[in-house]
Amino acid sequence: MTDIAIRNVSKIFGGNWKAALAMTKDGADKAEILAKTGCSVGLDDVSLDIAGSRIFVIMGLSGSGKSTLVRHINRLIEPTSGEILVGGSNVLDLRAKDLRDFRNRRVSMVFQNFGLMPHRTVMQNVVYGQRVRGLSKAEANPIGMQWIETVGLAGYENKMPHQLSGGMKQRIVIAMALAADPELIVADEPTTALDVTIQAQIIQIMVEAARARGLALMLITHDMGVVAQAADRVAVLYAGRLVEADRVGPIFGQPRHPYTRDLIACIPREGQAPGTLRGIPGSVPGVFNYPAGCRFHPRCREAQGLCAAEVPPLRQEGPRAVACHFPNGAAHG
Numbered sequence: 381m382t383d384i385a386i387r388n389v390s391k392i393f394g395g396n397w398k399a400a401l402a403m404t405k406d407g408a409d410k411a412e413i414l415a416k417t418g419c420s421v422g423l424d425d426v427s428l429d430i431a432g433s434r435i436f437v438i439m440g441l442s443g444s445g446k447s448t449l450v451r452h453i454n455r456l457i458e459p460t461s462g463e464i465l466v467g468g469s470n471v472l473d474l475r476a477k478d479l480r481d482f483r484n485r486r487v488s489m490v491f492q493n494f495g496l497m498p499h500r501t502v503m504q505n506v507v508y509g510q511r512v513r514g515l516s517k518a519e520a521n522p523i524g525m526q527w528i529e530t531v532g533l534a535g536y537e538n539k540m541p542h543q544l545s546g547g548m549k550q551r552i553v554i555a556m557a558l559a560a561d562p563e564l565i566v567a568d569e570p571t572t573a574l575d576v577t578i579q580a581q582i583i584q585i586m587v588e589a590a591r592a593r594g595l596a597l598m599l600i601t602h603d604m605g606v607v608a609q610a611a612d613r614v615a616v617l618y619a620g621r622l623v624e625a626d627r628v629g630p631i632f633g634q635p636r637h638p639y640t641r642d643l644i645a646c647i648p649r650e651g652q653a654p655g656t657l658r659g660i661p662g663s664v665p666g667v668f669n670y671p672a673g674c675r676f677h678p679r680c681r682e683a684q685g686l687c688a689a690e691v692p693p694l695r696q697e698g699p700r701a702v703a704c705h706f707p708n709g710a711a712h713g
């Protein structure tokens with residue numbers, strides 16, 4: 381099982397990043413950093429340990445920094461500071477050839493709008509990773525066929541991508557990721573663009589394959605149903621910061637961050653009366669508009685005076701990490 385450790389990763393957008401990074405370490409708030417350096421902070425000192433967990437879900441609404449974070453894992457985005465360890469390798473130390481190798485052999489990425497190679501058949505797309513590794517067509521094609529069958533598209537191996545529906549293309553992208561036999565698959569909202577009837581099927585295929593092959597699967601989603609169905613462990617991001625992380629059962633049973641509580645309250649319950657679903661007021665701030673203090677405070681139903689003034693540190697209590705001044709409610713803060 382692959383262990384992944386993301387240690388103190390920050391991503392600063394803008395030319396004067398050294399000054400901005402120094403200011404984040406001195407505890408300056410984002411408005412001050414933007415005013416003085418012209419830089420914005422996309423990710424702020426995010427640490428995650430994914431050891432011992434096969435299915436890890438990062439959740440949060442659009443704009444929370446989920447996609448920015450996972451693109452650091454194979455350096456599609458270079459971090460401004462921090463460390464990323466995948467199965468013992470420090471990804472940031474890899475030189476060009478080793479990085480290419482790492483991307484081809486060890487980590488497969490599945491993106492929502494991942495483009496298949498349009499001039500290659502389904503089979504040629506699926507076995508691409510194996511062919512890059514040096515397998516002959518005769519060696520690679522049976523592996524490809526196994527995964528094409530697993531995703532339910534036997535008979536389509538000689539079709540071209542333009543002959544497939546959106547859902548079929550996404551299944552082929554997943555077959556491609558699995559056929560490459562990686563240690564880790566990172567899937568960024570892999571089913572969002574698809575019909576709801578096949579979303580669950582596709583997640584199920586990925587989860588079963590990951591468990592059967594002992595590979596790690598990192599799923600990024602804002603779909604709480606997917607989280608409940610698939611995750612071993614969950615991290616919740618809000619506006620570029622990690623706000624809570626733990627195993628899925630305790631997170632759902634006893635969420636301690638108000639944002640996590642609100643996300644869980646957004647899940648429709650069986651028999652719930654129409655119009656009674658609670659939403660989260662306001663929207664996630666843009667990267668140039670993060671508020672001072674706790675970034676969730678303008679939307680938080682439990683905010684107190686301290687929340688607008690001071691950034692809540694991420695505290696580790698056993699397996700739970702939570703960044704809130706009042707994780708037990710303001711009355712118990």
Ligand code: SF4
Nearest residue numbers: 674677680687704705
């Ligand atoms: Fe709400 Fe304050 Fe906790 Fe932020 S620190 S989540 S504003 S209670």
